[in-house]
Amino acid sequence: MEPEVDAPLVLASLIILGILAGSVVAWIRHFRGSRNANLPEDSIPAWPIGWVNFGIFISVMVIAVFAIQNIAGLFVLPLISEGEPEATLTPWLAVFAVVSLQLPMLAVFYGARRFYPRHFAGRLNYTKLPTGAAFLKTIPLFLMLLPVIWAASLIWTGILSIFEAAGMIDELAPQQLITLFQGGGDPLAIALLVICAVVMAPIVEEVIFRGCIYRFLKSQSSLLTAQIISGCVFASMHANLLSFVPLVVVGVVLARVYEKTGHLMVAIWFHAFFNAFSLLMLFLSIQSDAIPQ
Numbered sequence: 001m002e003p004e005v006d007a008p009l010v011l012a013s014l015i016i017l018g019i020l021a022g023s024v025v026a027w028i029r030h031f032r033g034s035r036n037a038n039l040p041e042d043s044i045p046a047w048p049i050g051w052v053n054f055g056i057f058i059s060v061m062v063i064a065v066f067a068i069q070n071i072a073g074l075f076v077l078p079l080i081s082e083g084e085p086e087a088t089l090t091p092w093l094a095v096f097a098v099v100s101l102q103l104p105m106l107a108v109f110y111g112a113r114r115f116y117p118r119h120f121a122g123r124l125n126y127t128k129l130p131t132g133a134a135f136l137k138t139i140p141l142f143l144m145l146l147p148v149i150w151a152a153s154l155i156w157t158g159i160l161s162i163f164e165a166a167g168m169i170d171e172l173a174p175q176q177l178i179t180l181f182q183g184g185g186d187p188l189a190i191a192l193l194v195i196c197a198v199v200m201a202p203i204v205e206e207v208i209f210r211g212c213i214y215r216f217l218k219s220q221s222s223l224l225t226a227q228i229i230s231g232c233v234f235a236s237m238h239a240n241l242l243s244f245v246p247l248v249v250v251g252v253v254l255a256r257v258y259e260k261t262g263h264l265m266v267a268i269w270f271h272a273f274f275n276a277f278s279l280l281m282l283f284l285s286i287q288s289d290a291i292p293q
Contacts (some may be wrong), residue, residue, distance in 0.1 A: 019143060026140040043262045047122050057108070064104040065105060076096055089180055134263055134265035138257075140194045145253050169200070173240075209233065210255055234250070
């Protein structure tokens, strides 16, 4: 009797091989001269608002998130947590947490630009780029740079494994949302989480971390320093040691993509591609016993 074909494993392998092949082609094209078409290294306008105004901006954002989560939580949490043990992360609770975190951040950003344009309405982009053109520009960049993120993840996982084997750190857990997707739940809530991960998170996080934090740090330091620090802040927000260094690399890559293309929409598309690919691999790992989860 022939063994059954593990379709999810085969599909995941084909996708990874396709990306690696596309990465090789993209890098060859890059080194053959496509690099010459890039914008100047320092193309994105900095945000020189000073530490006081930046501190006010961040403080208002934190207060807005805290207020929305607590006020809305009084009405929403009893509805979505009914019958669940306390402190149990459910799909609906995760949807509430993500939305109540990201929408206030976006609201503060646009409110600051609307009501205090002298300080906060600076230009985000160096070039004009339609959404479709940004999408097409993102594809080769994603193929080129995704294996770099994979390499960082493998190296960091190896380092942490050594520390764990030596008893220096406890066993590491994946991000809570990954555990949540693996556990399943209400299909509607899972679908909303996917939309949040692929649509809402890339828009909000790129606006805040690249459009605001990175551009401000760029006005206070060198280009590379701003990219690394903003990447560390981005990774810290996810509060997970296992994914910290890979997410720092993702943050640096997104800042460089933003800088090199001159438009935030390319970074948003890249972020969306990355999240969608991560969710696809997670889904395939759940379907296949041969892929470690």
